[in-house]
Amino acid sequence: MIANQFVGLVLKNKSESCKNITYLKTVIMGNKKYNQKQILRLISFTILIFSFLAKTNLYAQNIPSPESVFGHEVGATYHLINYEQSIDYFMKLAEASNRMEIVQVGHTSEERPWYISVISTPQNLKNLEKFRENNMRIAHPEGLSEENLKELIKDQPVFIDINGGLHAGEIAGSQHTNQFAYELMTMNQEEFKYFFENTILVLWPTLNPDGQNIVVDWYKEIKNTDHPTAPLNKVYQKYVGHDNNRDGYMLNMQESKVLAHTWRNWEPEILHVHHQQGHSSEQTDYHRIWLPPFASPVGVHTPPRILREMNTLGMQMAQELETRGLTGATHLGEAYDAYYTGYNDYINMYHNTIAYWTEVDGGQNQWGEPYKIAEEKVLEKLGTFRARNLLVSPWKGGQWNLSDQVEYMVAVNYGVLKYAKNNREDILYNRYKAGMETIENYPEASPAAYIIPQEQDDPNNAVTMLRRLAFNGVKINQFTKETTIGELSYQAGTWVIPTNQVFGNLVPEILGIQEYPHIMQGDELKVPYDVAGWTLPYSMGVDVHPIADPLSDKTVQAMTPVKGVPTKWDANKKAEFTANAVAAGIVSPTKAIEGSGSFLVLDPTVNHSYILINRALKNGGKVTHHKNGYNSRSNGQYIVSGIDKNTLSTWVKELNIPGQWTKTNSGKSLNRLRIGLYQPWHGSLYDVGWTQWLLEEHEYDVDLLYNNAFKDGKTIKNYDVVIFPSIGTARRGGENKDSFILHGYSKDETLEKYAGGIEEEGVNALKSFVADGGKLVFLNESTEFAIKHLNLQVENVVKDKNRGDFYGSGSLFRAKINQDNAIMSGVSKETDIYFNNSPVFKTKNGFQGSVLVSYPETATILRSGYLTGEEHLKGNAAALQINQGKGSIVLFGFSPQWRGQTFGTFKMLFNSLYH
Numbered sequence: 001m002i003a004n005q006f007v008g009l010v011l012k013n014k015s016e017s018c019k020n021i022t023y024l025k026t027v028i029m030g031n032k033k034y035n036q037k038q039i040l041r042l043i044s045f046t047i048l049i050f051s052f053l054a055k056t057n058l059y060a061q062n063i064p065s066p067e068s069v070f071g072h073e074v075g076a077t078y079h080l081i082n083y084e085q086s087i088d089y090f091m092k093l094a095e096a097s098n099r100m101e102i103v104q105v106g107h108t109s110e111e112r113p114w115y116i117s118v119i120s121t122p123q124n125l126k127n128l129e130k131f132r133e134n135n136m137r138i139a140h141p142e143g144l145s146e147e148n149l150k151e152l153i154k155d156q157p158v159f160i161d162i163n164g165g166l167h168a169g170e171i172a173g174s175q176h177t178n179q180f181a182y183e184l185m186t187m188n189q190e191e192f193k194y195f196f197e198n199t200i201l202v203l204w205p206t207l208n209p210d211g212q213n214i215v216v217d218w219y220k221e222i223k224n225t226d227h228p229t230a231p232l233n234k235v236y237q238k239y240v241g242h243d244n245n246r247d248g249y250m251l252n253m254q255e256s257k258v259l260a261h262t263w264r265n266w267e268p269e270i271l272h273v274h275h276q277q278g279h280s281s282e283q284t285d286y287h288r289i290w291l292p293p294f295a296s297p298v299g300v301h302t303p304p305r306i307l308r309e310m311n312t313l314g315m316q317m318a319q320e321l322e323t324r325g326l327t328g329a330t331h332l333g334e335a336y337d338a339y340y341t342g343y344n345d346y347i348n349m350y351h352n353t354i355a356y357w358t359e360v361d362g363g364q365n366q367w368g369e370p371y372k373i374a375e376e377k378v379l380e381k382l383g384t385f386r387a388r389n390l391l392v393s394p395w396k397g398g399q400w401n402l403s404d405q406v407e408y409m410v411a412v413n414y415g416v417l418k419y420a421k422n423n424r425e426d427i428l429y430n431r432y433k434a435g436m437e438t439i440e441n442y443p444e445a446s447p448a449a450y451i452i453p454q455e456q457d458d459p460n461n462a463v464t465m466l467r468r469l470a471f472n473g474v475k476i477n478q479f480t481k482e483t484t485i486g487e488l489s490y491q492a493g494t495w496v497i498p499t500n501q502v503f504g505n506l507v508p509e510i511l512g513i514q515e516y517p518h519i520m521q522g523d524e525l526k527v528p529y530d531v532a533g534w535t536l537p538y539s540m541g542v543d544v545h546p547i548a549d550p551l552s553d554k555t556v557q558a559m560t561p562v563k564g565v566p567t568k569w570d571a572n573k574k575a576e577f578t579a580n581a582v583a584a585g586i587v588s589p590t591k592a593i594e595g596s597g598s599f600l601v602l603d604p605t606v607n608h609s610y611i612l613i614n615r616a617l618k619n620g621g622k623v624t625h626h627k628n629g630y631n632s633r634s635n636g637q638y639i640v641s642g643i644d645k646n647t648l649s650t651w652v653k654e655l656n657i658p659g660q661w662t663k664t665n666s667g668k669s670l671n672r673l674r675i676g677l678y679q680p681w682h683g684s685l686y687d688v689g690w691t692q693w694l695l696e697e698h699e700y701d702v703d704l705l706y707n708n709a710f711k712d713g714k715t716i717k718n719y720d721v722v723i724f725p726s727i728g729t730a731r732r733g734g735e736n737k738d739s740f741i742l743h744g745y746s747k748d749e750t751l752e753k754y755a756g757g758i759e760e761e762g763v764n765a766l767k768s769f770v771a772d773g774g775k776l777v778f779l780n781e782s783t784e785f786a787i788k789h790l791n792l793q794v795e796n797v798v799k800d801k802n803r804g805d806f807y808g809s810g811s812l813f814r815a816k817i818n819q820d821n822a823i824m825s826g827v828s829k830e831t832d833i834y835f836n837n838s839p840v841f842k843t844k845n846g847f848q849g850s851v852l853v854s855y856p857e858t859a860t861i862l863r864s865g866y867l868t869g870e871e872h873l874k875g876n877a878a879a880l881q882i883n884q885g886k887g888s889i890v891l892f893g894f895s896p897q898w899r900g901q902t903f904g905t906f907k908m909l910f911n912s913l914y915h
């Protein structure tokens with residue numbers, strides 16, 4: 001069955017909806033070939049639980065097997081199923097079975113329709129909307145007594161969400177869902193009832209549909225070449241690839257919004273995301289799968305009872321593997337912490353969902369190429385095969401195929417189903433109770449609330465931040481009248497986020513300051529698996545006031561919940577924040593343009609000003625920059641002329657930016673820029689995509705420049721400015737540790753057309769480009785390449801420091817701004833920058849240029865995250881402008897556009913293109 005939209009979940013009658021979908025009528029009947037191994041395993045499994053019920057399964061006869069549809073078994077080596085094939089298969093299953101519905105949840109970046117399946121007993125599916133509503137009530141338990149809860153959950157199934165994973169390059173994920181769905185559809189009635197009488201499963205064929213095709217297409221391109229194992233040459237989700245699970249609270253990407261929207265409409269009790277750990281033939285390992293519990297530290301505000309459930313569920317999965325004789329199950333505690341709130345998988349813990357991921361050992365590459373490890377080698381590494389407490393049965397080596405990876409994934413899914421069905425009441429109760437406890441624990445847990453004034457340096461950043469919170473299910477209020485708290489008085493319209501709400505734990509996780517704990521592992525500092533700090537008010541430059549003490553009755557009475565009129569979900573195949581009613585109600589007041597004249601003055605502090613500048617230049621307007629401040633706070637201003645007043649007024653209104661009319665357009669003229677963005681042939685250098693996304697969002701025209709554009713010595717002459725996003729050595733071993741920009745992958749590693757970097761010819765082309773007046777901008781790790789190959793009089797003072805001496809990666813640092821330089825137009829004297837594997841600069845004799853950003857000599861530098869070795873930062877530079885020939889080079893020794901989150905420093909990058 002196919003339903004068009006998730007909102008409201010209006011599922012049509014099966015026979016009716018299928019009339020419209022002609023290809024569904026081609027249901028493969030009969031002619032099915034069972035996977036022999038599968039039958040054996042299913043039978044043994046059936047015997048295990050229902051020995052008395054073992055009998056021929058008549059029901060299964062109408063269900064098409066994977067082999068009958070794909071022409072091979074799921075997980076057959078060198079045979080991959082792409083997204084369309086998988087959806088076609090799921091639709092055939094749904095057509096043939098009354099145990100499955102298909103629902104469309106939105107579209108992907110490449111505008112593919114995105115489908116999920118819902119699996120349960122026909123009886124449960126008939127009452128799906130009622131159960132969903134009950135589930136939403138349990139997830140939002142305000143005012144629900146324990147007595148009423150008992151009544152509500154009497155027959156209420158647990159909602160489980162299992163999926164084919166976020167990372168398409170971890171290919172078994174998107175493959176295994178086909179197998180799992182087939183097994184569930186062909187299970188005999190009694191066994192199916194055993195699992196699904198008390199549960200409803202949402203099974204996503206994949207969380208990365210575009211990526212599944214990108215990976216399968218790449219495999220087809222290379223499989224018959226000399227390089228059948230070449231690494232993917234581009235990202236597997238538009239812009240961000242593997243970073244698609246680092247967008248949980250920001251929701252910048254289309255896919256992230258679809259996930260959050262869907263999860264907030266179901267509020268599953270359990271959310272299991274499959275991942276895989278990479279493997280190479282040189283590695284010897286006795287682990288096959290990593291399950292919860294995670295390593296420490298876990299998120300500070302994780303609800304304890306939900307975390308405890310996650311740990312128990314991890315053990316249940318391990319037990320299921322053991323029961324099936326699948327060895328090598330271990331726990332994430334050995335490798336992965338759950339500290340970063342930005343994980344799209346883990347963030348749902350703050351929605352009181354048991355949300356986590358697992359990692360099955362991958363094959364040697366993106367398509368799970370088999371490998372074999374001899375038992376002696378494993379034993380040599382492990383010393384003994386004796387059971388350990390968390391590694392009860394080490395894997396003893398042998399063959400490891402894609403089919404094994406699929407088998408492990410399917411097996412743990414059964415573990416999840418069992419956990420859910422056996423613990424139904426506890427799970428529902430804990431879901432309810434975790435929400436109630438969050439409501440009751442604040443304000444004791446403090447802060448009681450966060451206050452966000454409407455008067456902001458950049459009003460849109462506050463709106464942007466709040467809309468993301470709202471889309472993530474956080475309720476937001478506004479003062480209806482002027483209200484005083486402590487010594488501060490807040491105007492009507494001021495936003496208030498009380499933390500005593502059901503998803504209240506999420507608020508300090510995102511708006512609060514992170515303090516990554518100092519943990520030693522032996523002699524080594526335990527560094528975060530991802531990052532240490534991300535405080536949005538700092539990275540976005542939003543003025544936010546945490547209120548420690550409980551709000552007074554008077555204050556509470558002055559608040560009203562924000563609610564707007566939501567836009568249609570997935571309209572124009574685009575996921576918009578405003579589809580959420582709260583988010584739709586978050587708008588900042590518009591201000592009339594002051595002054596007189598027909599030229600428009602813009603505040604460089606405001607990110608949307610740059611959109612207007614780009615529009616003006618594209619439409620033949622003139623834009624000048626003047627060093628006089630836009631106002632007493634802001635240094636610099638932009639003046640737009642040559643565009644009629646009506647058009648300018650419309651843009652100002654649409655972009656919601658401050659503006660003033662003036663009669664003079666003095667200052668330095670800006671050119672309409674031809675911008676090049678370096679794009680390496682690499683699938684996991686995500687900074688390129690984040691940069692591209694950011695520039696496109698602000699209406700810059702950007703061309704991606706591949707190696708040849710540099711090597712030919714000509715193409716880059718067509719550009720005014722070329723940006724090198726953060727690219728480090730990024731090599732898979734080898735002796736050449738130079739930047740990936742220079743030599744890329746070697747011809748031994750990939751197809752000839754994707755091998756190499758910009759090479760010496762490219763370096764020479766860059767030198768003449770700058771000598772002739774071009775501008776180069778290097779971000780973060782790419783600065784190392786620039787210093788070394790463009791002979792800059794700059795050194796990186798932390799280059800060879802070890803972790804004990806200096807570590808601060810993934811943190812927000814306080815920096816001093818050189819406001820005299822036009823590149824820092826609109827940036828406050830002191831501002832927070834994102835430090836992430838970053839260099840720290842000292843200029844050398846002969847340096848010509850200026851320091852743009854530096855670390856303070858005296859003040860505390862760490863704002864959020866972790867820092868050891870502050871003395872290496874003090875007084876040194878974080879960004880430089882270097883004059884060379886007729887042109888210039890800008891080095892950002894941090895990430896002004898980190899993951900599209902650092903709204904407070906975007907303007908540094910924008911300005912650097914013009915000045």
Ligand SMILES: [Zn+2]
Nearest residue numbers: 167170275276
């Ligand atoms: Zn992964």
